[in-house]
Amino acid sequence: MTRATAYDRHPDHTLHFDDQPASLRVSLGDRVIADTRRGLNLREGRYPAVVYVPREDVQMSALERGNHTTHCPFKGDATYFDFRDEERAIAEIAWSYEDPYEQMHAIRGHLAFYPDRVTLTPLED
Numbered sequence: 001m002t003r004a005t006a007y008d009r010h011p012d013h014t015l016h017f018d019d020q021p022a023s024l025r026v027s028l029g030d031r032v033i034a035d036t037r038r039g040l041n042l043r044e045g046r047y048p049a050v051v052y053v054p055r056e057d058v059q060m061s062a063l064e065r066g067n068h069t070t071h072c073p074f075k076g077d078a079t080y081f082d083f084r085d086e087e088r089a090i091a092e093i094a095w096s097y098e099d100p101y102e103q104m105h106a107i108r109g110h111l112a113f114y115p116d117r118v119t120l121t122p123l124e125d
Contacts, residue, residue, distance in 0.1 A: 015044045015074055017106060022051040023123035026058075026113050028083060028090070034058040034113070037123065040106055044074070051120070052110035058094075063111075066092060076100040081111065083118075093117045 022039035025032060036057035043049045063081040070078045081094040094111045097104065113120060 013045045013074065015042065015104070017042055018049075024051050024053065025119075025121040025123055026053065027119045027121065028088075028093075031062070031085070032059070033062055033083070033093075033118065034111070035123075040110060042107065042112075050112045052107045052112050055109050055111060058111055063094065068092060070095075072097075074101070075104045075107065090117055 018041040020041075021037060022041040023037040024034070024039050025036075026034035034053045034057055036051075036053045038057065039051040039053050041049050041051050062083055062085065064084055066080045066082045068080045070080075072078060076097050076099060078095045078097055080092040081096065083090045083093045092114070094113045096111045097107050100107050
């Protein structure tokens with residue numbers, strides 16, 4: 001027997017990645033947290049596009065894994081990351097799908113950032 005997925009239940013909810021990698025800088029004030037030219041630009045349903053940044057392009061030492069988690073029926077379970085330095089602490093500036101569903105395996109090893117908590121600057125190629 002085939003198990004139904006969220007994609008089967010919601011066929012109008014589409015998820016797709018842009019063909020070209022996204023170039024993006026993520027910062028808090030003068031502090032650059034991420035800088036990538038290899039981001040995955042995910043378009044999901046009617047939501048604004050979200051860039052998933054490879055961990056290798058993120059200053060992971062600036063982030064701490066938080067306790068909060070959520071579940072997305074399309075991507076899987078999300079974990080959240082807080083920013084902390086000598087001057088400030090900001091909860092949940094980023095999220096990651098550590099073990100996403102097979103259909104979304106491309107975002108494994110990537111983080112996405114909240115645009116209202118950090119500055120997202122597109123980079124020129």
